[in-house]
Amino acid sequence: MENIQKKLQETAAFIRHLGVGEVDFGLILGSGLGELAEEIEDAIVIPYEEIPHFPISTVVGHAGQLVYGKLSGKFVLAMQGRFHYYEGHSMQTVTYPVRVMKELGAHSMVVTNACGGVNQNFAPGDLMLITDHINYMGNNPLIGPNDENLGPRFPDMSQAYNHEYRMKAKEVAEARNLHIKEGVYVGFSGPTYETPAEIRFVRTIGGDAVGMSTVPEVIVAVHAGLKVLGISCITNLAAGMQANLNHAEVVETTERVKEEFKALVKETLAVL
Template sequence: MTLMENLEETVLYIKNHGVKEIDFALILGSGLGELADEIQDAVKIPYDKIPHFPVSTVQGHAGQLVYGTLSGKKVLAMQGRFHFYEGYSMETVVYPVRVMAKLKAHSLLVTNASGGVNKTFEPGDLMLITDQINHMGTNPLIGMNVDEMGPRFPDMSQAFDNAYQKTVVQVAETLAIPLKTGTYMGFSGPTYETPAEIRFARSIGADAVGMSTVPEVIVAVHSGLRVLGISCITNLAAGMQETLNHEEVIETTERVKTDFKRLIKEILMTI
């Protein structure tokens, strides 16, 4: 089957389970999936039931789509995402974004847990993503381009929607939630970066690093979606603290989840 045929089958299954119009698609990263529990009139569809959908294997990722109303907006949330380091092809990693575009979502709000590279950042900070650097060694658009999905050479000059960014800054100020801004750099993982790699990342303008987000944003832009991205800085990157581990990532997101949820809900209400 072709990608288009797979997408049609996936979309039909999701629609048959009650998913209708979507204002915002949400991708909820490590430890941040709890926001989906606040979606009202929720329809929950486990990934392993959806045709052609992969299954998330990472701690802190529930592994289901959740559809319903959040802050007055119709949302389809991914409670757990897929990573290149899990052994999936890039086409598989970004497949859900293709599905969201086919379901006619107009915007994507992507979140992640990331390591702080900027020396002014502290664990627990929230960072509005203003730009990204692809250092994953590949690109999800390599291969034949399907013109009806998007252009052969997408313009990434404004990958993250400027109008949305302004709204987020205002909302954070209103809620008195401190908000950093910066560039997110995607590595393939699953190893955490070395101190030398972090010095390199800082030298080319990265403020935070992680192992996700970049492919999804590329495909969202290719698909014509407006994109908004927020990182939770869960730890300081290699060379800036003694050791790195996934438990700390979950711990920190647990600590800041109240502010994170407040911010996202208010953003959805305001946009």
């Protein structure tokens, strides 16, 4: 946590200088889902490489820029592309943008991802509201000295994913006749996809989907006092449930369901 407050102040000052004002919601848009940021009104676009203390996203399907403006009547700061632990970043670097969202005044965060379905009732293209997560990444972004100004030493993860927000999203989905799923997201470090044995293990411990992101950001969001809504796009069935796995399929599936996904997020934001 060394000097993190100074860094946050510098990053926030730079972003505000470019015209970013009030922020209600931070948005983290996962693989293939970044197109939602293009619907933000009166957008201010800031490439990551220009932002002090920001790393650069290197993953295909991630644009690598912040987009600020209005979406569904709310002021949002969207990450069009996120950072991953498997890219070699520290957990603190991966989650730094969440700290920046809080520094800029956000009270809530909507986090999205593309992930593999473990629940045998799931199919590629399903959308899943995250009810809870299991951290199987072998690390935690809060390890190390704790700055009480940023959050408590031992944050309570009992309600990491806000129940009220999830109920609102379910109501929106029902009104759209969208058969949305709910489930537990299990975070692995990657970058390998899980083995069939690991997927059997995940099913045994109560996981419904697996991915390589989200968990660190949500831990830091809870630490910072942000309310969280998590939505996963099930892009493929996990190892042992289909013939093979590849990133192209992930992007292809998100492309197929992006209109449903965008509508769900926008209409949910409108009622939050």
